[in-house]
Amino acid sequence: MPALAFRSVLRHRASTLATGVIAVIGTAMVVAMAALLATGLTAGERSEFLTLFPMIVGGWIVVIVVFAMASTVGVTLEGRTDEFTGLRLIGAEPGQIRRLIVFETALVSIAAAVPGAALGVLLGGAAMAGIRAGGVVDPSTPYASGVLAPFVGAAVVISASVVAGILAGRRPARGSVLGAPGEGREQxxxxxxxxxxxxxxxxxxxxxxxxxxxxxxxxxxxxxxxxxxxxxxxxxxxxxxxxxxxxxxxxxxxxxxxxxxxxxxxxxxxxxxxxxxxxxxxxxxxxxxxxxxxxxxxxxxxxxxxxxxxxxxxxxxxxxxxxxxxxxxxxxxxxxxxxxxxxxxxxxxxxxxxxxxxxxxxxxxxxxxxxxxxxxxxxxxxxxxxxxxxxxxxxxxxxxxxxxxxxxxxxxxxxxxxxxxxxxxxxxxxxxxxxxxxxxx
Structure with a gap:
């Protein structure tokens, strides 16, 4: 299944790019919040802002990233109905279709993790500069993202992408092989x-x-x-x-x-x-x-x-x-x-x-x-x-x-x-x- 998902990702370049953009930006935002949180855990004066703010906002960002990933994957899957129907006709089971979609989404998120994490560290630094300029923390407070924060942020988005793939993959996996509308299920x-x-x-x-x-x-x-x-x-x-x-x-x-x-x-x-x-x-x-x-x-x-x-x-x-x-x-x-x-x-x-x-x-x-x-x-x-x-x-x-x-x-x-x-x-x-x-x- 991973090999098939990898070939599918290479084949569907447009949908891969669409999902990858969301994954990169989502990873950057989550890593930025993780970097601010790591800074807050090591800061002194008024560090409560640098801990509470990224925890609260970061939680909502993760929710919206899952929502955005699921919507983007859903949009790209709409154009692949014939492909999934063909896979079902040659014997693929609904569970295999779902796993294929989840693997594809996870592969894109993993590929987006490195540029997203790098961008997130820079975004966190920019946010920290704005926080210092606003007088919320002491101007001498150093920005200390550390090494663990980018890894944790990227892992959170990869996990979120798996959830998004599961949510988006339910509909094409349940579709009828013969293309019947399934009105009862839709209702x-x-x-x-x-x-x-x-x-x-x-x-x-x-x-x-x-x-x-x-x-x-x-x-x-x-x-x-x-x-x-x-x-x-x-x-x-x-x-x-x-x-x-x-x-x-x-x-x-x-x-x-x-x-x-x-x-x-x-x-x-x-x-x-x-x-x-x-x-x-x-x-x-x-x-x-x-x-x-x-x-x-x-x-x-x-x-x-x-x-x-x-x-x-x-x-x-x-x-x-x-x-x-x-x-x-x-x-x-x-x-x-x-x-x-x-x-x-x-x-x-x-x-x-x-x-x-x-x-x-x-x-x-x-x-x-x-x-x-x-x-x-x-x-x-x-x-x-x-x-x-x-x-x-x-x-x-x-x-x-x-x-x-x-x-x-x-x-x-x-x-x-x-x-x-x-x-x-x-x-x-x-x-x-x-x-x-x-x-x-």
């Missing part, structure tokens, strides 16, 4: 996903409500609002298929591109699901964390460690939002390029390159709108209790700047990437003579 999975999403949303709302039990100068307010923001954003993105259904309803129109976009969103929601997933996470986490800091600034913080909290918030935004932006671009490019054969077929039946591109941009625009609204709602629900505790009223949470900033960056990123990837994937979009039908990746 069961859909029901389980909705129950899980509802539980995550409920947990996030409960965590946000727990903020009301804290005082204006209590660190508990921040300690509950941050996780609540992430939980609500994760819960919202788990409702991605329902959000895509709303996007399909919103994009209906009389133009050919609008009609085709609506039909695509209804018939094949998995094409834009990665976009909805990561854009919802990006907007939710970025708007929620920036909103928290805006409320803190408006309240004229009564906490003795206001600078410390501000540093934590901005570092969280920079790390998590940056990683999710990379995951968004990576998954969106992979999803668009995987549609080359579809776009080529549209060219054969009379669709012009501009019509196909407009169809793609309408799909992305509709998905972007519902993602921004869902992420913004998650951020708002998580910050209202924080505003009540800090200012005595919910109005500070309604300041639109954090939401507009996160939405503008996310929407611009999604539309620009979709337009550029569409130019590459749509036959004839870049001018010149090209084949009408491109071979699937």
């Amino acid at each position: 069961a999975r859909r029901g389980m996903r909705r129950v899980l999403a509802a539980l995550v949303v409920f947990a996030g709302a409960g965590t946000a409500a727990a903020t009301l039990a804290s005082g204006p100068a209590d660190l508990l307010a921040t300690a509950t609002t941050g996780p609540a923001c992430i939980l609500l954003a994760v819960g919202a993105c788990l409702f991605a298929p329902e959000l895509i259904l709303l996007a399909g309803m919103a994009t209906r129109g009389t133009a050919a591109s609008a009609w085709l976009a609506a039909r695509n969103l209804d018939a094949a929601p998995e094409r834009v699901r990665p976009l909805v997933t990561f854009l919802t996470l990006f907007v939710g986490v970025a708007a929620g964390t920036l909103g928290m800091q805006g409320i803190e600034n408006a309240a004229g913080s009564a906490m003795p460690d206001a600078d410390l909290i501000a540093t934590i918030n901005y570092l969280v935004v920079g790390l998590l939002a940056g990683f999710m932006a990379v995951a968004l671009v990576n998954n969106l490019v992979a999803a668009v390029l995987r549609r080359r054969a579809e776009f080529g077929m549209m060219r054969l039946i009379g669709s012009t390159p501009k019509q196909t591109q407009r169809m793609l941009l309408r799909e992305v625009a509709a998905a972007t709108v519902v993602s921004v609204l869902a992420g913004g709602a998650a951020a708002l629900v998580s910050t209202i209790p924080y505003s009540v505790v800090k200012t005595g009223a919910p109005w500070a949470a309604l300041v639109p700047v954090p939401y507009l900033a996160a939405a503008a960056v996310g929407a611009l990123l999604a539309l620009v990437v979709a337009a550029l990837a569409g130019r590459r994937a749509v036959p004839g979009a870049r001018g010149g003579r090209r084949r009408a039908v491109a071979a699937p990746a």
Whole structure:
């Protein structure tokens, strides 16, 4: 099995690159947190920040890395349905298919461990420099990542990739050899996903409500609002298929591109699901964390460690939002390029390159709108209790700047990437003579 997985990784270069990018960035972020933790364990004055911060943020980073890896692997596996069907027809069992996917994912993560660990040590050093500049620790505190921290961080991401491979490999392994839809099984999975999403949303709302039990100068307010923001954003993105259904309803129109976009969103929601997933996470986490800091600034913080909290918030935004932006671009490019054969077929039946591109941009625009609204709602629900505790009223949470900033960056990123990837994937979009039908990746 390892030899077959190695040959498969070499054969599927595009999917390997897509997964490898996430693995490298994820490893870098986890190693950076591990390096800060190692520094904190050897530091003296105020070392509690250098221990608590990487432990808390690092835990959430691992969760999001697993989520991003599973989504990326899932997107790349969508284009290999015929391959897995062929393996099943020649006698491969579902367990063997799952092990093949897990081995492939693990091999990519192992290959990404070295550059990711090196990048993580540098990222940890940059974070340490920012922490020193913010006055959170003594300027003379040395950055001591050690040798063990990079190994531990890389091992955590490799383990996370194995979990992601197990999660992503369940669907292709369970697929029917004859290609039967298996509606009953699909309904069961859909029901389980909705129950899980509802539980995550409920947990996030409960965590946000727990903020009301804290005082204006209590660190508990921040300690509950941050996780609540992430939980609500994760819960919202788990409702991605329902959000895509709303996007399909919103994009209906009389133009050919609008009609085709609506039909695509209804018939094949998995094409834009990665976009909805990561854009919802990006907007939710970025708007929620920036909103928290805006409320803190408006309240004229009564906490003795206001600078410390501000540093934590901005570092969280920079790390998590940056990683999710990379995951968004990576998954969106992979999803668009995987549609080359579809776009080529549209060219054969009379669709012009501009019509196909407009169809793609309408799909992305509709998905972007519902993602921004869902992420913004998650951020708002998580910050209202924080505003009540800090200012005595919910109005500070309604300041639109954090939401507009996160939405503008996310929407611009999604539309620009979709337009550029569409130019590459749509036959004839870049001018010149090209084949009408491109071979699937």
